[in-house]
Amino acid sequence: MTKKILITGTHLTPAIELINQLKEDSISWDITYIGRNFNSHEKISPSIESLTIPKLNIKFYGFQSGKLDRRWLPNTIAGIPLTIQSFIKINHLIKKIRPDIVVSFGGYISVPVIINSYLQKIPSITHEQTSTLSLSTKINSKFTNKVALSFPSNIKNTKFVVTGNLFLREILNLKSDYFESLNIKLPIIYLTGGNQGSIILNQTLQKILPTLTKKYFVVHQTGNQNFSAS
Numbered sequence: 001m002t003k004k005i006l007i008t009g010t011h012l013t014p015a016i017e018l019i020n021q022l023k024e025d026s027i028s029w030d031i032t033y034i035g036r037n038f039n040s041h042e043k044i045s046p047s048i049e050s051l052t053i054p055k056l057n058i059k060f061y062g063f064q065s066g067k068l069d070r071r072w073l074p075n076t077i078a079g080i081p082l083t084i085q086s087f088i089k090i091n092h093l094i095k096k097i098r099p100d101i102v103v104s105f106g107g108y109i110s111v112p113v114i115i116n117s118y119l120q121k122i123p124s125i126t127h128e129q130t131s132t133l134s135l136s137t138k139i140n141s142k143f144t145n146k147v148a149l150s151f152p153s154n155i156k157n158t159k160f161v162v163t164g165n166l167f168l169r170e171i172l173n174l175k176s177d178y179f180e181s182l183n184i185k186l187p188i189i190y191l192t193g194g195n196q197g198s199i200i201l202n203q204t205l206q207k208i209l210p211t212l213t214k215k216y217f218v219v220h221q222t223g224n225q226n227f228s229a230s
Contacts, residue, residue, distance in 0.1 A: 003027055006097060008034040008113040009105030011129050012049050014166035018103065019056060032097055034090065036109050037062035061093060065109050087112040094120055103127065104140055111139050118143035129165055184217045192221040 005022065007015055015033070022029040035049035053060040065086040090112045102117040102124035104110040110126070117124045126140040127148040133141070141147050141159065150165040171190065189212065193201040202222055205212075212218055
């Protein structure tokens with residue numbers, strides 16, 4: 001028997017690991033992914049999920065939704081028509097797919113997916129990767145069945161459960177001719193800010209790198225957009 005799962009969100013690394021585990025599951029899963037077409041409203045560069053998910057032989061549907069912001073900025077107001085448009089399109093798509101469950105990995109594109117799932121009485125789970133709830137997770141928590149947290153929280157609500165964060169398992173078994181040729185004697189530290197990198201992490205690491213490299217061999221995943229600066 002095949003089950004249908006709809007995955008959405010912009011935090012791609014845990015989403016990919018979930019896909020990997022579903023492919024190994026004893027249950028046959030029909031997987032669909034909803035993400036962004038572009039990284040920003042300027043539509044300059046394709047989103048990382050639009051480039052990556054199809055390569056995994058997963059059905060991908062791209063939308064552009066208005067960006068969420070706690071303040072009513074001009075860009076927020078200008079994005080309202082786009083949000084309404086994407087909400088309607090996603091509603092029709094979910095009716096067509098009829099997934100058994102929806103899993104969100106955050107980002108503003110996940111909000112219309114979770115709300116539409118709620119309206120169509122489809123169970124859903126929202127996963128939060130950071131130590132504090134993002135605005136999208138706060139909104140999604142009103143409509144989702146469970147909120148999976150990566151870190152312990154003081155939130156007193158049975159809907160919230162601590163599951164930890166998903167990471168790509170192959171990172172534990174990385175083998176590289178390059179690293180082996182270096183004949184590294186020091187312990188190796190791998191630092192990552194997620195699939196797109198983290199500007200704050202990159203800037204902080206620049207300050208402490210001289211101290212770290214005295215005791216450790218540092219592998220730093222910067223993200224494409226921050227590679228030159230790092």
